[in-house]
Amino acid sequence: MSRRKIRNYIRLTTSYITLVILAIGAIYPALWIVFGSLRPGTSLYSKSLLPERLTLEHYYGLFNSRTILYGQWYMNTFKVAIFSMLLGVTLTLLTSYAVSRFRFKGRQNALSVILVLGMFPGFMSMIAIFLLLKEMQLLDTHLALILVYAAGAPLGLTLIAKGFFDTIPRSLDEAARIDGASNFRIFISIILPLSKPILTYLALLQFVGPWVDFIFARLILRSKDKWTVAVGMWDMVQANQNSNFTMFAAGAVLIAVPITILFMFMQRLLVDGLTSGASKG
Amino acid sequence: MSRHQTRATILSSLLMGLGQIYNRQFVKGALLVLFEAVSVTYFILNLRYALWGIVTLGENPRTAANMQPGEYDHSIFILIQSLITLLYLVVFLIIYYINIRDARKIGRERDQGNKVNNFKQSVRYILDYKFAQAFLSIPAIGILFFTVMPIIFMVMIAFTNYSSPNHVPPGKLVDWVGFDTFKNLLALKSWSHTFYGVLTWTIIWAVLSTVTTYFGGLLVALLINQKGIRFKGFWRTILIIPYAIPQLISLLVMRNMFNGEFGPINQYLGYFGLGGLPWLTDPFWAKVTVIIVNMWVGIPVSMLLIMGVLTTIPRDMYEAAEVDGASGYQKFRIITLPMILFTTAPTLIAQFAGNINNFNMIFLLTGGDPVKGDYQYAGATDLLVTWLYKLTLNQNRYNMASAVGIIIFLIIASFSIYNYRRTKSFKEEDMIQ
Numbered sequence: 001m002s003r004r005k006i007r008n009y010i011r012l013t014t015s016y017i018t019l020v021i022l023a024i025g026a027i028y029p030a031l032w033i034v035f036g037s038l039r040p041g042t043s044l045y046s047k048s049l050l051p052e053r054l055t056l057e058h059y060y061g062l063f064n065s066r067t068i069l070y071g072q073w074y075m076n077t078f079k080v081a082i083f084s085m086l087l088g089v090t091l092t093l094l095t096s097y098a099v100s101r102f103r104f105k106g107r108q109n110a111l112s113v114i115l116v117l118g119m120f121p122g123f124m125s126m127i128a129i130f131l132l133l134k135e136m137q138l139l140d141t142h143l144a145l146i147l148v149y150a151a152g153a154p155l156g157l158t159l160i161a162k163g164f165f166d167t168i169p170r171s172l173d174e175a176a177r178i179d180g181a182s183n184f185r186i187f188i189s190i191i192l193p194l195s196k197p198i199l200t201y202l203a204l205l206q207f208v209g210p211w212v213d214f215i216f217a218r219l220i221l222r223s224k225d226k227w228t229v230a231v232g233m234w235d236m237v238q239a240n241q242n243s244n245f246t247m248f249a250a251g252a253v254l255i256a257v258p259i260t261i262l263f264m265f266m267q268r269l270l271v272d273g274l275t276s277g278a279s280k281g
Numbered sequence: 282m283s284r285h286q287t288r289a290t291i292l293s294s295l296l297m298g299l300g301q302i303y304n305r306q307f308v309k310g311a312l313l314v315l316f317e318a319v320s321v322t323y324f325i326l327n328l329r330y331a332l333w334g335i336v337t338l339g340e341n342p343r344t345a346a347n348m349q350p351g352e353y354d355h356s357i358f359i360l361i362q363s364l365i366t367l368l369y370l371v372v373f374l375i376i377y378y379i380n381i382r383d384a385r386k387i388g389r390e391r392d393q394g395n396k397v398n399n400f401k402q403s404v405r406y407i408l409d410y411k412f413a414q415a416f417l418s419i420p421a422i423g424i425l426f427f428t429v430m431p432i433i434f435m436v437m438i439a440f441t442n443y444s445s446p447n448h449v450p451p452g453k454l455v456d457w458v459g460f461d462t463f464k465n466l467l468a469l470k471s472w473s474h475t476f477y478g479v480l481t482w483t484i485i486w487a488v489l490s491t492v493t494t495y496f497g498g499l500l501v502a503l504l505i506n507q508k509g510i511r512f513k514g515f516w517r518t519i520l521i522i523p524y525a526i527p528q529l530i531s532l533l534v535m536r537n538m539f540n541g542e543f544g545p546i547n548q549y550l551g552y553f554g555l556g557g558l559p560w561l562t563d564p565f566w567a568k569v570t571v572i573i574v575n576m577w578v579g580i581p582v583s584m585l586l587i588m589g590v591l592t593t594i595p596r597d598m599y600e601a602a603e604v605d606g607a608s609g610y611q612k613f614r615i616i617t618l619p620m621i622l623f624t625t626a627p628t629l630i631a632q633f634a635g636n637i638n639n640f641n642m643i644f645l646l647t648g649g650d651p652v653k654g655d656y657q658y659a660g661a662t663d664l665l666v667t668w669l670y671k672l673t674l675n676q677n678r679y680n681m682a683s684a685v686g687i688i689i690f691l692i693i694a695s696f697s698i699y700n701y702r703r704t705k706s707f708k709e710e711d712m713i714q
Contacts, residue, residue: 012509019504023519025577030522032545033534043543091420102413110417115701117428119693121638121666124686125431127438127679131361132426151423183412212529215640215670230529237533245537256530263525264518 033256037249058250069225070232070251076142077228081210083146088153088206089199095154096161097187101173111159118155123215130219140222148216149209157202164198165191204262211259229255289388293381300384304391308400313380320373324366331366334359338441343451356455357443364434368425439463439683449677462680466688472681475657475668482568483664487636490575495629497576498583499621503613505584506591517588524581532645535574536561564661567647571662575642579632590624591617630700634693643667665689 037058039051062070099111129148130139138144172194173186181189192199210217214230221227227235233255236248285304293300298313339354347353387397398406407415439462442448443455466472505516523531538544539560547557560570594617602612643649649663649671658676659668665685672682 008509011507015504015507015510019510019516022501023516026520026523026581029531029534029538029577030526032538033530091423094416095420098413098416104413107413112698112701115697116694117424117432119634119638119697120428120432120690121669121686123670123673124435124683124690125428127673128361128431128434129427131357132430135358135361147423148427151420151427154420154424155428183408208527212527214529215644219674233529233533237536248533252530252534256526259527260522260525264521 030256033249033252036246037253039246042244042246058246059254061247062250062254065247068232068236068247068251069227070229070254072225073227073229073232074254076226077211077230080142080145080149080228081207084149084153084210085203085206087146087150088157089202091150091154092157092161092202092206093192093195093199095158096165097191099158100162100165101170101191111162114155114158118159122152126216126219133220139220140226141220142226144220145210145217145228148220149206149213153202153206157205161195161198161202164195168194208259208262211255285391286385286388289384289391290381293384297377297380300381300388304384304387304397306387306397306400306403309403316376320369324370324373327362327366328370331363334363335367338456339450339454342454353451354454355450356441357450360437360455361434364430364437368430368433372425435683435686438679439687441680443679444681445677458680462684466681466684472657474655475659476685478653478656479659479663479665479668482662483637483666486568486571486639486664487633489572490579490636490639490642491629491633493572493576494579495583495625495632497580498585499587501580501584502587502591503617506588517584520584521581523577524585528578528641529645531578532574532641535577536646539570539574561647562651564651564653567651567662571643571646574646575639578642586625586628587621590621593624594620627700627703630696634696634700637664637693638666638689639664640666640670644670 035051038054038056040053040055040057062068095114099107133139133144133148136144138147168191172190176186176190210228210230212230214228214234217228218231218234221231229251233248233251236244236251289300289303291300292303296314297317298310298315300310301307301313302310304310338356339359341347341354343353343355391397440457440459441455442458442461447453448455466476501520504510505513505520510516538546541547541557541559541562544560546560550557559566561567598616599612602616607615643662643664644667647660647662649660649667651662652660656663658671658678663671666689669682669685669689672678672685
């Protein structure tokens with residue numbers, strides 16, 4: 001009996017040691033960037049993780065620099081994110097509601113087309129979109145980014161939203177239909193209120209997209225004052241590699257912290273939403 | 282008997298909306314006539330040019346004599362304009378067909394002595410019975426122009442010689458070359474060496490990255506789920522953090538951390554008296570680094586997934602196994618592992634397909650480097666997808682890039698469609714009523 005106890009004790013101790021090592025590995029880069037942003041000087045490396053003196057100068061620097069228009073970029077990204085979110089989520093809801101609730105000819109094919117198109121390497125079509133936007137005189141505008149992000153949303157997100165709508169019992173809409181509700185009415189007053197979790201999920205994904213996309217934004221936005229944060233950060237690493245690491249770190253913290261918090265919040269919502277049945281609530 | 286039906290059909294075939302007007306649906310008819318008028322004007326002005334453009338891709342290159350835009354032919358603009366006109370033609374023909382069918386149907390209703398809907402009733406009918414189609418048409422237009430059109434365009438590019446240095450407009454024209462681009466990619470030594478090299482690494486990468494994150498996640502999930510481990514929620518939260526940080530940030534940071542000269546990792550190794558490793562500069566170590574960093578990003582996802590599956594395995598299966606005297610390892614091998622593999626198989630295939638296309642990981646971390654001398658514009662860690670990016674944006678080898686894109690697409694699409702067709706949501710979607 002005691003041998004078993006000892007073995008159990010050893011098992012738990014090694015498990016805890018492994019977990020501690022993994023946890024350090026998981027959060028070390030995050031801590032390093034946070035402390036890096038608070039460290040005086042510009043250097044990438046310091047012997048200790050904790051700086052000897054804390055400073056906010058890099059955060060001030062971001063907003064008072066002539067070459068780094070961080071505040072401007074932040075506002076640009078915010079604008080693009082809000083509008084692409086509103087438009088993209090609306091489009092996604094329309095498509096997913098239609099394919100989840102209605103049976104019409106070619107529906108299975110429509111679903112397969114959505115799936116297949118969604119897998120095409122995005123920037124293969126970039127050149128064509130670039131030329132299209134050039135024809136429409138939309139290059140170097142935020143409207144172009146908003147249109148493209150929003151138009152792409154249904155491809156990536158419809159199947160996810162459809163999966164959610166499928167779990168809302170049909171009996172609810174049928175009851176409403178008997179009471180004489182129109183399709184629009186059913187969508188607005190039954191489906192939407194029950195879809196809060198998936199709505200939040202779609203909205204956040206569509207909001208975060210512009211914050212982290214730099215490939216397309218870099219192609220479309222030519223003038224520096226129109227850039228989004230992602231393009232600016234990418235440029236900081238490319239242009240002056242490592243020469244001003246602490247400023248980069250401060251910029252990274254300002255993007256990463258809100259998104260990370262949103263993301264952790266979103267996961268709880270999603271899990272809650274997907275596990276609780278609609279009939280109950 | 283079918284007098285109205287025939288007449289309405291013929292009239293609608295002659296001119297869009299005429300049959301509807303004959304059927305006394307004046308508003309609908311007028312809208313259709315207007316639509317046809319606008320469209321036909323557009324086609325008269327553009328269709329000839331579009332057909333000429335798609336066949337020849339322009340005949341008149343820019344020279345010193347005709348420097349103004351409009352005086353010379355720009356093959357790529359011609360191609361895209363022609364494509365838009367032809368796509369519009371397709372949409373127009375579809376609407377024309379629907380128009381004839383509609384006139385015919387309403388004519389039949391009249392023959393049978395039924396009352397015809399007025400405009401308000403028609404709108405009402407669409408909202409009640411054709412709701413899905415009406416709804417879908419709005420996103421469909423967006424998808425048609427920003428996704429389908431570009432894809433057709435790029436597929437066409439793969440069959441041209443649109444590439445630097447000799448075939449880049451406006452200075453030069455572009456021509457159709459058929460399958461030459463594919464032939465060069467697969468058979469011409471200089472290109473095929475790169476292609477097969479990059480393809481091999483892409484597949485090795487996709488297998489290794491999927492397997493390492495999956496089993497890493499499995500180990501961590503089992504570790505946390507053990508009997509007697511306390512603060513399970515705390516460990517889980519800490520270990521999810523890498524997943525929640527935007528990849529744009531975490532990968533650019535990792536790129537700094539693994540920097541051979543200034544990066545803290547090598548500095549710490551030096552601190553302990555160990556020599557630093559050429560993390561990002563040596564072809565072999567760069568591949569190792571990419572896999573390690575991918576584990577850091579990817580293990581949390583698998584961990585979450587597998588923890589979810591673990592809670593669904595019925596306890597009595599373990600109890601039955603214990604009664605039979607199974608050891609911990611036997612329980613894992615006979616119950617836990619098969620259950621997890623069975624449930625997560627579709628996710629596993631999806632992750633594999635996603636990793637083939639994992640642009641961010643490679644581009645942000647190594648940029649495809651270190652450069653390989655005997656490769657055509659590719660580095661040791663370049664995936665097909667990042668190579669495609671370099672071919673497009675840095676080298677202007679558009680035709681080659683398009684061919685590579687088509688091949689990537691074929692690989693991924695076959696995996697994903699196979700996977701999707703097997704999933705429950707496809708087969709049994711009408712089970713939930």
